[in-house]
Every structure is written in structure tokens, then in C-alpha cells.
Amino acid sequence: MESSKMHMELEAQYGARNYKPIPIVISEAEGVWVWDPEGRKYLDCLSSYSAINQGHRHPKIMQALEEQSKKLTLTSRAFYNNRLGKYLKKLCEVSGFEVALPMNTGAEAVETGIKIVRRWGYRVKGVEKDKAEIIVCHNNFHGRTTTIAGLSTDETASADYGPFPPGFKKIPFDDTEALEEAITENTVAFLVEPIQGEAGVIIPSEGYLKRAKEICEKHNVLLMTDEIQTGFCRTGKMFCFEHDGIKPDVLLVGKALGGGVIPVSAAITRKDVMDVITPGSHGSTFGGNPLGCAVAEAAMDVHIEERLDERSAELGDYMLKHIRAIDSPVFKEVRGKGLFIAIEVKEEYGKARPFTERLKDKGLLAKETHEQTIRLAPPLIIKKEEVDWILKILRETFLDELK
Numbered sequence: 185m186e187s188s189k190m191h192m193e194l195e196a197q198y199g200a201r202n203y204k205p206i207p208i209v210i211s212e213a214e215g216v217w218v219w220d221p222e223g224r225k226y227l228d229c230l231s232s233y234s235a236i237n238q239g240h241r242h243p244k245i246m247q248a249l250e251e252q253s254k255k256l257t258l259t260s261r262a263f264y265n266n267r268l269g270k271y272l273k274k275l276c277e278v279s280g281f282e283v284a285l286p287m288n289t290g291a292e293a294v295e296t297g298i299k300i301v302r303r304w305g306y307r308v309k310g311v312e313k314d315k316a317e318i319i320v321c322h323n324n325f326h327g328r329t330t331t332i333a334g335l336s337t338d339e340t341a342s343a344d345y346g347p348f349p350p351g352f353k354k355i356p357f358d359d360t361e362a363l364e365e366a367i368t369e370n371t372v373a374f375l376v377e378p379i380q381g382e383a384g385v386i387i388p389s390e391g392y393l394k395r396a397k398e399i400c401e402k403h404n405v406l407l408m409t410d411e412i413q414t415g416f417c418r419t420g421k422m423f424c425f426e427h428d429g430i431k432p433d434v435l436l437v438g439k440a441l442g443g444g445v446i447p448v449s450a451a452i453t454r455k456d457v458m459d460v461i462t463p464g465s466h467g468s469t470f471g472g473n474p475l476g477c478a479v480a481e482a483a484m485d486v487h488i489e490e491r492l493d494e495r496s497a498e499l500g501d502y503m504l505k506h507i508r509a510i511d512s513p514v515f516k517e518v519r520g521k522g523l524f525i526a527i528e529v530k531e532e533y534g535k536a537r538p539f540t541e542r543l544k545d546k547g548l549l550a551k552e553t554h555e556q557t558i559r560l561a562p563p564l565i566i567k568k569e570e571v572d573w574i575l576k577i578l579r580e581t582f583l584d585e586l587k
């Protein structure tokens with residue numbers, strides 16, 4: 185009999201220790217639910233860091249995967265394929281932009297964005313060679329490559345991985361005065377998450393992106409938003425920037441674009457900006473592969489057809505209101521936008537980890553981010569009854585069993 189214990193031991197013995205998972209093995213999944221090899225059932229309240237907004241194995245996405253897998257999976261970009269163009273058109277229509285560059289992982293989309301804005305800086309803005317600067321925020325999370333690890337202000341993510349490339353300036357998040365002060369004639373872009381996900385669902389003050397956009401425009405700087413986690417309805421709109429009524433200059437997407445099946449990411453922008461990218465100057469063997477394109481088209485369709493933006497907004501408001509109403513002495517703060525919610529645990533009650541392990545024992549899978557915060561981000565297809573079940577488990581854990 186295959187046991188959870190066996191799988192955890194195999195990972196511990198043969199795998200690098202770059203993660204510290206909650207001790208549960210998942211062997212099957214459907215919708216918002218997952219099962220372990222012993223047949224225990226859990227509700228997935230992390231959604232693979234928002235990469236499974238459509239729920240596990242959504243039928244429409246699985247159908248696209250199956251059908252495409254029978255025809256064509258990979259061509260490389262040495263040749264055209266019959267899926268990429270249609271996919272790019274949909275991605276541009278859904279996001280409201282003109283052109284996209286297809287990649288696979290989120291970190292690759294960010295790297296692509298960095299290349300685009302730097303080239304734009306040299307070739308359009310007229311920045312002196314090798315002087316381009318990009319402004320980023322404290323406590324950002326943009327991925328794990330060596331360049332991006334260098335942007336991090338989190339020691340755990342960056343210690344002893346240097347030397348890091350120059351050309352980045354770090355300023356506090358949600359501080360537009362600091363942004364304006366940091367801009368010089370060499371500044372090409374401001375790279376920012378509309379809501380900082382990995383930092384613990386940190387929501388900036390109202391209108392932050394709008395003010396940032398005004399400042400960027402005034403100084404001829406590109407606003408590049410990383411919506412790899414906030415994108416595709418997570419915060420109650422298709423993209424989080426819509427809450428501010430603005431459009432960034434460059435948009436980075438990933439995670440849910442792959443429908444929980446295959447890594448699909450992109451850097452999306454205007455034609456005049458993307459024009460700096462010329463043949464041979466950037467690429468990816470798997471980027472724009474037909475299997476990924478078919479899956480991503482279906483993944484976007486699900487968001488639109490099932491109005492996941494409205495679901496996320498309505499159920500998110502409902503969930504946030506009722507978590508706050510639990511009024512647990514453990515809660516330092518409960519915050520959220522759409523179904524992107526965080527509970528911050530008061531330090532006198534210890535760290536978040538023992539709570540996430542207790543939630544797991546009750547069948548609710550959530551993961552702590554940093555020491556004190558529990559992120560709740562279920563698949564957006566979740567039903568109200570399932571949200572009520574989450575609320576019941578939270579009430580037990582954070583109120584009834586404390587007494």
C-alpha cells in the first residue's frame with residue numbers, strides 16, 4: 185500500500201530541501217477538493233499560489249489538453265504553429281493590450297519584462313548605455329532567477345546568491361513620494377505587484393497604482409505591473425489594475441493562465457514598446473508551445489464564461505466579512521480583495537505554522553507566508569456552501585477551541 189509517509193520520506197531522501205511543505209500528500213484532485221493516498225479529503229485554500237483559479241482539472245481545460253495532445257504539442261518557434269496566433273489574440277483582447285511575448289514560468293515573464301523595458305530605455309527614451317535603472321519595492325516577490333533574487337529584500341530568498349546585477353533601486357511599497365524621489369533620467373520602469381502576494385497579501389492604499397501611473401507618465405517611465413498572482417480574477421476583477429481605472433505599460437502574467445496544467449506566462453504591452461524586441465534577441469524553446477496555447481485559451485475562457493471576476497468579488501466580500509466577524513483574539517488583521525485573503529496572527533499566539541497544520545488536520549489546506557500570515561485563496565469556482573464550510577473550520581480553530 186502506498187502511504188503518505190512513504191512519499192514524504194522519498195522526497196526528503198532524494199529531493200533538495202528548498203521547500204518545507206505542510207505534511208500532506210496529494211494524490212488526486214477535482215475542483216476545490218483534493219485527496220491523499222489514504223483517501224482523506226481536503227479543501228484546497230491555496231490553489232497552488234493562485235495557479236488553479238479555475239479549480240483542479242477543470243473539464244473544459246482538460247478537454248483542451250486532451251484534444252491538443254492528440255494533434256501537436258511542440259514545434260519551437262523555428263516554425264509557426266496553428267495555436268499561437270489565436271492564443272495571443274485572445275490574451276491581448278482579454279488584457280486590453282496590443283502584443284504579447286509568450287514564455288512559460290512567471291520568473292521568465294518578469295525577466296522578459298526587464299529586457300523589454302531596458303531596451304525601450306536605451307532605444308526609445310535615450311538612456312546612456314548600461315545606465316538603465318528599474319525601481320522595485322521592498323518585500324516584493326517576482327520570482328527565483330538570480331537577477332530577480334537580487335531584487336528581493338527577503339534574506340531567505342537572496343542570501344549568498346550574489347553578486348547580483350546592478351540597475352535596480354528599492355523603495356518602500358505603497359509610497360508614491362519615494363517613487364518620485366527615486367526617479368532619475370536613467371529610470372526606465374517601475375516594477376510593482378498591485379497587491380503584494382508572497383509578502384502576505386499586502387494591499388496598498390486606495391489609488392496607489394493610479395498615482396504611480398501619473399508619476400511614471402510625467403517622467404517618461406514605464407509602469408510594469410506583475411500580475412502573475414493577482415491576475416485572472418483573483419482580486420475580483422480580471423486584472424487588479426482595473427480597480428484603479430488605469431492601464432500599466434507592461435503587464436506580466438502567468439500562474440492561472442496555465443489553467444493549473446502547464447506553465448504559461450507572458451509579458452504584454454503596447455506595440456511601440458514591444459517593437460524593441462527583434463528576431464534572435466529573446467526567446468524560449470517551450471514558450472508559445474501549442475499545448476500551452478490550447479490550455480491557456482481554455483483557461484481564459486473559463487474565467488470569462490463562468491464570470492469568475494464576479495464570483496471572486498462577491499464571495500470574497502462575503503468571506504472577508506464573516507472571517508472578520510469571527511473576531512478571534514488571535515487575529516491581528518484580516519485583509520483581502522476578492523478571494524485573495526490573509527489572516528495575520530498576533531505574535532503572542534505564536535507563529536502561523538501551527539495554525540496551518542491544525543487547519544490541515546481539519547481538512548483545510550492553507551499555507552503560511554512568512555512567519556505570521558495565513559493566506560486564503562481558494563479556487564474561484566468555489567461554491568458559497570464551501571465558503572461556509574471554510575468559515576466553520578476557521579471559527580472552530582480560531583475561536584471555539586481557544587477557550
Ligand SMILES: *Cc1c(COP(=O)(O)O)cnc(C)c1O
Pocket residue numbers: 233288289290291292294325326327328377381382410411412413414438439
Ligand atoms: C509566483 C510569482 C512569480 C513567479 O512565478 P513562477 O512561475 O514561480 O516563476 C512572480 N511574481 C509573482 C507576483 C508571483 O506571485
